[in-house]
Amino acid sequence: MFRKHSPLRIVLITISAVGIACTLYYNEERNQLRGTLTELQKQVGVWKVEDESKVVIARIPVAKDAIPPGVGKCHLWQYRIHLPAKYAPCVSSTSGLVKANAPGGQGSQNTGMSGQIAEPEQKLATVALIETDDQWKFYFRVGGNSSSASMPPDFSIERLGDFVVEPVVSGNEIGAFDADEAICLFRIRENEMATDGRGNIIKDLYAGCTAYIFSEDQQDAFTEWSQGQRNSMKETLQ
Amino acid sequence: MNQPSENRTASGASANQRPNSELDQEPATTNQRARRSLRFGLMELLLLTAVAATWLPVLIAQRQIAELEVDIQTLQPLTTDLIVMDEQKLNIREVSSISSNIKSWKYYGPPNADLELRFATDGINNYSFPADYEAVPLPEGRHAIHLKEVNDTEGYHRELYIDKEMVIEQHHPLDALARFGSSIRSDVSEQSEEYSIAEPLKLRDQRYSNKHPLKVYTSFDLPVHHDKKGNFLWISPRSIVPEPAPKLTVIEHDSQLTTFGHRQGIRVRRTNQTKVAGLIDIQPSISSVLGDQDRRDYYRLGISVRPILESDSRPAIPEQQPNTEVPERPGMPISYRDTITLPNGPDALMKNGRVTENTINEAGDQMRLFAHYPRFASGAQPIVEILFDAAHPNRIGFLPHAASGSEHMKACQFVTQFDARFLWRKIEMQPGKDTGPDVTQETLASVSLSQLYPQIDLTKFADPNGVAESDAPDPTPFPWQPISLDRLPRFESPNNLADRFKMSLMTDVPDSSQLKFPAGLADWLKYEGVPNRQVWWLPAEQDAAGTPITVEVRATSLFPTTKIPLVGGPAIGNVRITVPMPAAEPIWLEIVAEQPLEL
Structure with a gap:
């Protein structure tokens, strides 16, 4: 019975649960930022500077x-x-x-x-x-x-x-x-x-x-x- | 898989042993339990994998978010987009403008925020937001704000738009905002940011530098505590009403410099940086000396307070007394205080004294503090009450007292110093005797120095350009010349205050920028400001015994502290007001521009 209440498991389960929540949260934020960046790039163009010294x-x-x-x-x-x-x-x-x-x-x-x-x-x-x-x-x-x-x-x-x-x-x-x-x-x-x-x-x-x-x-x-x-x-x- | 039975066995053994040696075995049992609790099995391994699987995306996302934020910050100023991050807050950014005379912002206002867009062109200071402004409600949602400035031959024009609708339009005449460059600040950048709707937010704080009143292509900045003109645009909750800036202030500029008095008028300066101590350091209002450069280690105008005992033939001069605390800086150190009595304890030892806002009354329109002098060798110890009245920003009042334990003083003299740099050469007087109290400006006449000193040929003293002839005689000190109160205009005072005599010293130099100062003259002695007057307001009745105040002036042919002849010949070098003690009414000094300009 006590294995079900193992503190280590409880801790790991809790960390995983928090991780899932954080993953969802940060994915949402990342997606929003990607959307914002895409909107900005539509206006100013997508380009990569090949030579940073120029x-x-x-x-x-x-x-x-x-x-x-x-x-x-x-x-x-x-x-x-x-x-x-x-x-x-x-x-x-x-x-x-x-x-x-x-x-x-x-x-x-x-x-x-x-x-x-x-x-x-x-x-x-x-x-x-x-x-x-x-x-x-x-x-x-x-x-x-x-x-x-x-x-x-x-x-x-x-x-x-x-x-x-x-x-x-x-x-x-x-x-x-x-x-x-x-x-x-x-x-x-x-x-x-x-x-x-x-x-x-x-x-x-x-x-x-x-x-x-x-x-x-x-x-x-x-x-x-x-x-x-x-x-x-x-x-x-x- | 055998672990459960092992646990049970171990657990049972512990239970059996407990009655015999409970105290010895208890710690071992606890450690065993702890080991069991931390035992790592397949399930723990799976859970650890789950932890890694759930947190790894977080770490990756955080890294990507940081990169995305940098990319967005880079691109945002290149666009006109506003990114709304929190719909409950004010989101705003500045938008790059296509021309230098139009400034633009984009904002998102949350619903029911009750915000206003406010605009002011005057009264911009460091104390609070301008109290005099025009305002329009700030619409909620996404909108753009544009401020257009046009300066042309007809004046200064300001147009404020929300989206395409002009909401505020102002036109100022050319002389209203006489400007020469500006400094600009803002709380808002070209990055979209969110701000509280409960606090005011500055969009544009542009403060103009002023044109020099006499010199072309020269500007000057008003002191930081002064109201300035410019363009001040901000968003504020409608409920917040800006507090008017104080009229009287104590300003600690730094550890070496404190000034007190009118915020935008005459002030007293306390500093250890002048070469001599012992003088009350007068800083006239900016408008009265407009164009003259302030130098913190030199006096512009000083007042020497000299107590006279019954037995005195010559009063002691405080600025010439040795300074026991700082021997290389002669003169009695003056301690400025809130109170006429010195506090007990360590505060009494403070060299420079302490002046706080307690010197200002509750209404904020009167200020009084006390200049404490050390005891003079004669045993006299004066305390000078210094007064400011918000209704008269160019005036400062002096009321002498005797400190407890002071020898009885017959009178106190107030002697002005460094007057000669202002080139005051005329005194306004009544042409004849007893013209009565109904004096008008038309009946007054200017009395020149040559009229005051009819026995001296003033033309022999100096070349008009201030260069002494090689064979010019050594200048002899001019004698003090009494000014009869009967010759001074008398003004009735309201509110049952004593009537006052008014003595005005005037200059004959309409434009100091045209003066050619002699080579070698120190910069601080060159007065390059607007023409002004030294005015004394003197009570007609001083004490119960009816002893009158006496007024004297003394001319000089030299720049103060030098042997360099004054440009244009002798001018008034000192004014001496002798106030009988005990004094009941203050005397007031006013430095005022001949033609005050609006700053």
């Missing part, structure tokens, strides 16, 4: 509710960016007159940096052209780092087809770049070179805007490149 970029479809109320006309591009460990993201944007194959130009230039990251991170990059009070503004944001600038007064983007639009990757492409490259995330410009007030062509400059990302340790090279003094960096856009 900067990897993929386009994300713009969510239906990404454009908040109070915003008029708007063109929006969003990217998912994998940054390798020890990368110090530095973002630079130019709006006004831009070059077709290099950073810099004439107009508003903004550069922001957010410090070196210890571990690989994924960031959301957003490029937006928004019309406010009959003037288009250019917004560029990577993670918490953002900049904005007004486009020239006569720059109106009613139809994107009238412009040269060069996103770093299109469709379902995934781009992988070395960490020492300056990556042009986005460029939009007019087809023809800009002219001055007297109708003379301003050589190699187009009305538009560009957004670049590079690691802070490349800032000197990037600055020289954007000033046309150096050709050590090359355009990443194909």
Whole structure:
């Protein structure tokens, strides 16, 4: 009779029962999380970073509710960016007159940096052209780092087809770049070179805007490149 | 399989032996039972397998859950999805915005939570949530909140949306939120998280830095205890009403620095970091010295309290007395206390004294504390009652007392120090005698230093740029110049209080940023704030004997503590108020901006 009441058995049975309950509980939680992850992946895509030392970029479809109320006309591009460990993201944007194959130009230039990251991170990059009070503004944001600038007064983007639009990757492409490259995330410009007030062509400059990302340790090279003094960096856009 | 019979045999043997040697055998029997209980058989093996089979999935699931959580945390900021984890709580996350002037959040509000979305642009401080705000009910269920900020040539515009409906719209004129950068905090991140519905939750705490009132492209931050402007958005239970921040406070900034007085007005500072002790360290309200940088190891304005005995020809100067406790920091150490009597016991030995919130009355609109001085060599020992009235944030009151055991004091002098850095050069007086109590601003006249010192040629003292000529004479001290109370405007006081004379010192420098300070002048002596006044409110009747208060001023041609000539020539260096003892009514000092700006 006492074997039925063996404390060891009772303990083992109890542990098993608790284990079954925990299994059910954790399976349920895991299933919920898997469902959540699947939902998120539907929005941002499923991709595995093959080489963790590279900067990897993929386009994300713009969510239906990404454009908040109070915003008029708007063109929006969003990217998912994998940054390798020890990368110090530095973002630079130019709006006004831009070059077709290099950073810099004439107009508003903004550069922001957010410090070196210890571990690989994924960031959301957003490029937006928004019309406010009959003037288009250019917004560029990577993670918490953002900049904005007004486009020239006569720059109106009613139809994107009238412009040269060069996103770093299109469709379902995934781009992988070395960490020492300056990556042009986005460029939009007019087809023809800009002219001055007297109708003379301003050589190699187009009305538009560009957004670049590079690691802070490349800032000197990037600055020289954007000033046309150096050709050590090359355009990443194909 | 034989185990049961063995157990029975063993059990029976134990039973037989028990009557003969029960005491000896009992422990052995117990051990045998324990061994039987822990005996491991096939059933135990099966059960152990079951344990492993049931717990192994748990361990695997936990590991996978951790990985899934990391993946979700990585992806969530890239999306606009809100993950609701607990439907009984407020679930919320910030959503990455497409532009820098729109901030967005997604939330889930549980049913019947009775929450509000509140928004304020003023009165943002560290004491509580802003007391003046606009609010709308927070709908239950899943919704989005958007805050749009637009700053244009017409002013500052704020639009608050819930989903696509604008629920709050505010427009502020350009000068209302004069800003120059900001600091931003939030309790909410880009990860979906759950929060209690019983506590307020900050979505955005943005506090603007202020533009320097005189310098272009320069900003300054108001002190942490000051109300600031900005954008403060939070969710709160409707039943929670924010407490208004106190008007009078004691703030222990750190172990070396305590200040007390008006939260947003004039304060007394207690610190051991100034080079000399013995002065009451006055910190005027920020609005009165806007643009002037505070340096905690230097006085902005000090008050020297000097007791006078009947036999005194020259009163002792507390800031020049040796300091027995800290010899390298001369001056009598002042002990600030809640009470006029020193407590017995160890507290009495505290060097710096103790000031607590007990100095503030229950209504929170009056504050009084006591500055205890050591006994002077003459035997006098004054105690100065320091008063603050919430209705007058730029004023501080002084009422001298004698400590028990003090020699009888004929009077107490209050002598201001470091006045010259403010470049006060004029005194507001009545043009003639006996113009009566109905004084208006129009009847007052500015009396210049040259009128006060008609016998001295003030132009000989310094170059207007503050650079002494090489052949300039050594400046001789200016004599004290009495100011007749009859020449000061008299104001009737309400509530049967004594009438008051008002003495105002004014500057002739409308914009200190245009001054060219002499090379080598220490930064703390350069006043770069808004033009202001030193004002004294003096009781018309002081004691029963009818002895009047006396007022004197003394000019100086030098920056305080230096031999560097003042920019623009001599200015008032000190004000001396002599209060007959025993005093019944306090004297009040006010530092006030000529044209106060709203902060």
